[in-house]
Amino acid sequence: MSLDHIRAKRRVMRVALAAGLVAALSATGPATTASADPSAGPADPVVKTADDKLGPADAGLLAKAKAEGDKNVTFMIATKPGATEQVAGQLNAVKGASVGQTYDKLGYVRATVPTGSAEAAIEKAQKLSSVQAIDIKQEIALDNPKPSAESKSNQSAATTATTTYSGPDATTPAKNPYQPAFETGAVDFVKANPKADGRGVTIGILDSGVDLGHPALQKTTTGERKIVDWVTSTDPITDGDATWRPMVTNVSGPSFTFNKRTYTAAAGSYQISLFKESYTSGGDMAGDLNRDGDTTDSWAVLYDAAAGTVRVDLNDNGDFTDDVAMKPYKDGYQIGYFGTDNPDTAISERIPFVVQIRKDVPMDPYGGTWVGKTADFVNIGVIESEHGTHVAGITAANGLYGGSKANGAAPGAKIVSSRACTWSGGCTNVALTEGMIDLVVNRGVDIVNMSIGGLPGLNDGNNARAQLYTRLIDTYGVQLVISAGNSGPGANTIGDPGLADKVISVGATISKETWAANYGSVVTKRYALLPFSSRGPREDGGFTPTISAPGASINTIPTWEPGGPVAEAGYTLPPGYAMLQGTSMASPQATGAAALLLSAAKQSRIGLTPAKLRTALTSTATHIKGAQAYEEGSGLINIVSAWHLIKKGVEAHDYTVKAPVNTVYSSALATPGFGTGIYDREGGLKTGERRTYEVTITRTTGPDRPVRHTLEWANNDGTFRLDGPSSVLLPLNKPVTVKVAAKTYSTGVHTAILEVDDRSTGGTDTQILATVVVSKPQAAPSYAVNASGSVQRNSTKSYFVTVPEGAKTLEVAMNGLATGSQTRFIAIPPEGVPADPTTTTSCYPNYSTTNGCRPELRSYADPTPGVWEIEVESRRTSPLLDNPYAVTATALGATFDPAVQTLDEAKAGTPAPVTWKVTNGFAPITGKLQGGPLGSTATSRPTITQGQTVTTTVDVPAGASRLDVAIGNPGDASADLDLYVLLNGTVVGQSADGDSEESVSLASPAAGTYTIQVDGYSVPAGTTAYDYQDIFYSPALGSVNVDDTPVSLAGGASANISAEVLAKAPAPAGREFFGEVSLLNANGTAAGAGSVAIAKVIG
Incomplete structure (x- = not known):
């Protein structure tokens, strides 16, 4: 049996459900000091079945811990508030287990149990009705905020601008492009309200720790101590933090x-x-x-x-x-x-x-x-990296660059530092969860900034972490502000936990002046989103990011670190200052700006709850010209306008929204096919087609009578209109449906904001995002989509392509670049998780390093059918302002018949012929065949029981080109089996989604004895048989040889092809020889492959 028969299937929905409490709790943001609104309690969370409470990704983490022989497993449990005692007692009863932390008011339990007992403990906890979600401890990596990976001397691209900025110093004014807090209105606000500069507000910074020695972080504007508390939130044992x-x-x-x-x-x-x-x-x-x-x-x-x-x-x-x-x-x-x-x-x-x-x-x-x-x-509390100090400086530094004029956004505010990061490049979700709780509950903060998070497949905000954030906001009256993520510019790349309903998620912006001053890079666009800033919508259509703020700043770093300028800017920086970029830098700009509003509200004795703060910010944000709503959120934060609205009186009701969603994950949403905004990505909308969507709105707070609400569009390119009146009466707790029509004459993504507003309240009551995607199909006869154009330095363009079902490979090629142009493409599958690295140092042509990526041509095997986004962007160091390009996305797919050809017998040293019929189902192919080394394979059909681990070993010789292992075809079709490959006790490959179709492929494996473990995570029938196969390929075994005659196949055409199999010796006992022939197109991209199994080799 071939790997093709039992290779891992794409279980998108089940895998996506793995976004759980742990990873989510890692990215909380700034919280505003305000009393909680007693009339607004947290919404009831979606009730999950027992099987849903531990998602497949977390199940994979558990199985990996078992496979690697970890002594203990730590997990976090979200319960109903006030219901932690039962689950804590149950876990404490497990021999060798300990409950490390509980917060009964929030419904949080963290426990560590021996790995051998973890599965049973979790299974028992899942059966409790009070348990809502379980997440396994994991580490979340910090994004690298440095804009370059090399010094200027290594940089192949020429400096792009004549230096007009000499860098910041003691004379730098408050309004400056280096630390552009003025862009949110923060500088003008403080000038107009000098006593509302953040004084009276304490900001929590949950990050890598804040440097206690930096001069700009010593005093507030009133001479008080700036950093008033400094704690470490990692766990003393389970986080492995030896400090x-x-x-x-x-x-x-x-x-x-x-x-x-x-x-x-x-x-x-x-x-x-x-x-x-x-x-x-x-x-x-x-x-x-x-x-x-x-x-x-x-x-x-x-x-x-x-x-x-x-x-x-x-x-x-x-x-x-x-x-x-x-x-x-x-x-x-x-x-x-x-x-x-x-x-x-x-x-x-x-x-x-x-x-x-x-x-x-x-x-x-x-x-x-x-x-x-x-x-x-x-x-022994020391900082882990510069990240947290830079964030703190952006938020609240007082006296930057050795002077007295340039500051952070809220220089009068105080800071509490909580280090959640360890010494391996990231922060554990345990520390991020408990650090956030500690800051809000115990440290007296008014606002918290957290600039750490990740991008799950199903980024719909429906997880335990989001529940906890909502509870923190509602219970303690503290607004959380979170970075949106750095996985952009693709649609639906918004990171978790900036997805939670009531947090403020922040995208990153930049002005042409900051491009020049901080990067030495010239652009003509006055203002824009930074290319890497993650975009919305949420998977359920939810409106994210919330707002945007400047995402690049020269600011504080530890005083024991040398200055870190961008080389192309042309100046040096003193120790203690560096230019860093990211939504990690945008979030503290928003946090500091919000702290100004809190400061002013306190002094004016205005009650500013989190809900009122959010409404003020989203109702007054400034639209960024050329940016769509899914990119900028409500727009660039505008503190001056927000304060005017607050003074007049800001209020908003609460609402629930049910709108149609059609994505690859829409059947996995809390309500399958529906979410909190319109999101039609996979519905096949065509240009010129008019489609109507029903949106159900329910007002859940406010007067107990029908209230008239206006319905107006914002940031609408003409795609959307109301199919009915422009106002609606909304009774209390009774759903009302409005109809929205969409029609567009251009391909791409189209978004708009439907503003639902009770005019008697200050500000816009709620905003609903509408998103539709019009994609170009990869259709016969070419199965290719071509696009060309020009993209400016630091800008992006996107194309949407529908990849058909059955395609074996998606090939994307870029050409037509001008000499020296640094312009790349990024492919984003329908799931919204980029298939290529999005860091600003990866995969650019004519750049000092491509980081192992091929800039001009890449292929994606077994692509998810559906709408892919191919985005094109030009780097800041490209010598050209305008960068022409052409990009082609092609669907390839040739089928070999039979998929596995069998030779009953071959003689060692004697070539044996084998033939296939190849049918091309997609783009025309002019290419050649490719053989390769023989593989040694073992197949079996073992049985496994619930919780059992079946272990096999395979000896891989030196010089092997590949090791493939696969399982599948279980007798119990509902079984969930996981696969792990270990070498010397370390997991080197794993496949653990929500079914039993799993495979691992290791290129150029090291010689040694590999241990293959199959874990019976879930076997409802109690026991099941399954197919198993392992193969390693090595020239020492023999080869499959093909001639170099060109092969040309039009779409739908067939041809017979042949190869010769040469085995050098009989196979070891219990193993057979196996080989592959691939059909490559002219670019060397595999369009399909066939296999040959040799039942017996005689000497």
Whole structure:
């Protein structure tokens, strides 16, 4: 049996459902200080079945932990608020398990259980009606905010602008393009309202930590301390953050021995641990905390539990009596330093730290004799990277660039720093979840910024994380502001958890002045979205991003890091400042701007709830010329106009919306086929066709009588109109349907905002996004879609192509580029997750590196049928302002008959002929055949039971070109089996979606014994048989040889083709030889393949 027969199928819907609480809880944003509206409770979450509570992606994480032999598994559970006791008690009863955290008011439980018991524990928890979702712990990577991967000396493209900006300095005014807070109106607002500069507002920054030593982050505008609290939100054990030191070794002064060394301390009882600078090797300091050029230093840490103090032997002299007794930062603002600064240098040669204490941490995750015990932990609080400091500076720096004029958005605000990131390049969802809760519930913040998140397949906002964010906003009156993501410019690339209904998700914008000042790049467009900024809509048609704000800034970084300008800008920056980009930078601009409104509202004694704040911002945002609603949200934030509206009185009712959705995931939505906005991507809408959509609106708050609402379009290119009157009476809690008609004469994506407004309230009550896509089909005879044009530097253009069912390959080719042009394409499948890297350093022609990507031609095997987006963009360093291009997307698909040809017997060393009939079902092909090395295959049909792991091994020789493993065709059609491939105990490949059709392919596998594990995640029948096959290909086994005669096949045409199989020796016992022949087009892209199995080889 061939891999083609049992290869993994695309289970889009089931896989998409995996977006769960854990990953989601990682990206919360700024919260506004306001009292919660007692009349507006959180909406009831969608009730999930037991099987839905742990999504397939999280099930895959669990199976991977089992396959790799992890000792423990940590998971987070969302319950009904006030219902955590039952599930916590149930988990505590599991031997070796521990409940690390609960928040009953929010309905949150985090537990760690032995991996061997995890499946049963989760299965039992899923059966509780109070449990709504379960997510497995995972790490979420931080996007790299640096605009370049290389220095100017490596840059192949010429500098694109004559330098007209010399860089920021102490004389830089408040309005400047380097830190463009003025674009949101923040500078004008503070000038008009000097006492509403953020004073009275505390901003939470959940990120990588904020540098305590930066001059611009020391004081507010009123001379108060800027950073008022500094904590680490990682878990002391399960997050693997070794800056948390377990205090389990008891010692007594005045003298004691620890770690083979004698120490002196005042008389008393203590606990001691060793802190090594190498624990921070994954951070920006690269493990050199004291800046002495090595990573080998360590310091003893002495903990006095009775006094609640910590001493660090910073001078490493073995004497704690000359070290300061430190308390947690908030209890006296004590700061220690690793290293000694040289005042004669601009850069700081020391790194600040604080201490933190967590008492009675369950030690069960360590296992063994630790089960059932607790211990206190001490954290040495240092930042992980520059990211959080830069975010903090954008939000609230006071006195940037060594001067007194340029500031962050809200210079009068205070900051609470919470480090959620570890030392491996990301932040765990546990830390992001609990750090957000801690900031909102315990740290007294008025607003929180979080610029971390990810892009799931099903980005509809219907997960436990979104429920938790809604509860935080509604229960504590704190608005969360979240970055939209950096996966743009494709449609439906909005990241999670910026998807949650009541958060403010922020897209990234830029002016032509900032392009020139910060990048040295010239454009003619006055204002635009940054190309990488993630776009909406949500998968359910929901309106995201909410608003937009500037996404590039020269701002604060740790003072011990050198300046980081963009090389092409032509100037240097002093230590402690860098130019970073991303929606990570846009979100704090919005957070700081919102803090100004909160500051002004407090001083004016205006109650500004999160709902009122959101309404004020979305009702007054400024439209960005040329941007559609799915790109900019409501528009560029406008604080001055928002404040005018707040002063007049802003109010809004709550509504639910039910609108038709047609996407590859629409059947997996909470209500299949319907969402919170119109989203017709896969409906086949044609140019000139008129289509009507019914939108049901229900007002859920406000007067208990019908209220007239106007219906008006905003940011509409003429595609949409109301099929009925321009106003509607909305009773309380009774649905009313309005009809929307769409008709357009151009291909592409078309969006508009339907504004539903009770004119008696201030601001627009609700905004509904309408999105339709008109795509070009890949149709006979060419099955190709061609597009050409010109794109300006730093701009993008998109084309939508319908890939037909049955296509084997989608090939995209770009040509027609001018000499030196740095213009690329990105392919985005119907799922909305880009198939190519979207980083600003990837896959550009004529650039210093393509990062292993082929700029002019790429192919996508087994493409999802449906509407693909092919976007074209020109890099900031392209030497041309206008960049011509031509792009072609072609569907290929040739079928071999039979798919697997069988040779009953072959003789070693003697070529054996084999033939196929090849039929071309798609684009014409002029190409050739390609053979390759023989493969050694083993097939079987084993059985597996619920929860069982079936293990097989395969020895792969040196020089193998590929290892393929596949399972499928279970006897129990509803079974969910997962596949893992391990080498030396490490998972090197996995396939774990929501069914049993799984496959893994490893190119150029290392020689060794591979362990193949099949996990019986779900077997409703109790036991099932399934097909298994593994193949490795190696020239040492033999080859499949073809001649080089050209092959030409028109669409629908057939031809007979032949090859010769040459086996060098008989196959080992229990294995057969297997080979492949591919049909390549003129570009070398595979249009189809056939296989040959050799039942027996004789000597």
